[in-house]
Amino acid sequence: MTDPILACRNVSKLFGADAGRAVRDGRVTAGAAELAAVGLIPAVLDVELSIGRGETFVIMGLSGSGKSTLVRCLAGLAQPTAGEILFEGRDLFAMSEAELIRIRRHKMGMVFQNFALLPHLTVLGNVAFPLDVQGRPRAAREARAREMISLVGLTGREDHFPRELSGGQQQRVGIARSLAVGPDLWFLDEPFSALDPLIRREMQDEVLRLQALLKKTIVFITHDFDEAVRVADRIAIMKDGRIAQIGTAEELVLNPATDYVRAFTRDAPRAKILTARSVMAPVGETTDFAGEVAAGARIAAFAHDVEQSDKPFAVVKDGRVIGIVDRLAMIDVLVGRERKTAA
């Protein structure tokens, strides 16, 4: 990775008395049961990761696996019991309190599952609130807030109170508020879990649209693999406080590092994840093709054409045919049988 904006070095976060001493004594390597026996809850254990500028990095895992605790550490809201959180190369918890607050207020934005809007403030008041905390003058913060409200499609609702809005609209306000300060890092902690599936999809599209427009670095927590696949560049899967694996959705599905990751990705939408490259067969003697597909194209984009054709399609990379996909390959995908090729 060329330019990590955020990195974790051996980060652990334990809850319970004497957590610090347990880490110093090297006891974090003990199993969860052993730690629990001495009254310690290992929420995050020995996490290493680097997030690139402009990347959408998803953290997934079951309830209690440590996602929220890790994100609270990454956002400077909770101090790790051990390890370092590096923002643009500087340890968040080695800097002064004032500097940490400045970074949190100016460089980071957060969206929460429960929207966390202030009920007594209007939409305008809620979106302008972080700018008020920064001490910006009223006219400037209201102008910026109106801009953000328009960005999320809520123009005309400025004077409404949160209780007068639907769940989806409330979360749009949460999004507008989190973007008001123009953050470099945008944290979304299960932002859409309280919304029904249709609205949830609409909001995922909204994040994709905003990301294409604003090019933030996004740290997105979810326990829904479909959601992760839609928004992520890379996905980290957490289990019992540790990272089980980090990779693209395709890497996780094709090469799961553990049985846990395999089970976690079993029901993944393969046709939306896998590319032509990962299901193609060698070209052999074939020269008669029905058409071409790009090596990086997702299967869902061409499966229908390939299924309808008696002839294979050429898989093309840099103008060169590197393999073929045919009906048989489409069936392989459906039954979860990939041909691993070296291309």
Ligand SMILES: Nc1ncnc2c1ncn2[C@@H]1O[C@H](COP(=O)(O)OP(=O)(O)OP(=O)(O)O)[C@@H](O)[C@H]1O
């Ligand atoms: N303040 C706290 N004090 C004690 N234990 C805590 C605290 N916060 C979290 N934990 C524990 O740490 C572990 C990880 O919790 P965390 O909330 O990070 O998980 P999560 O993956 O975000 O779960 P969920 O998806 O349910 O939000 C859990 O066992 C939880 O009970």
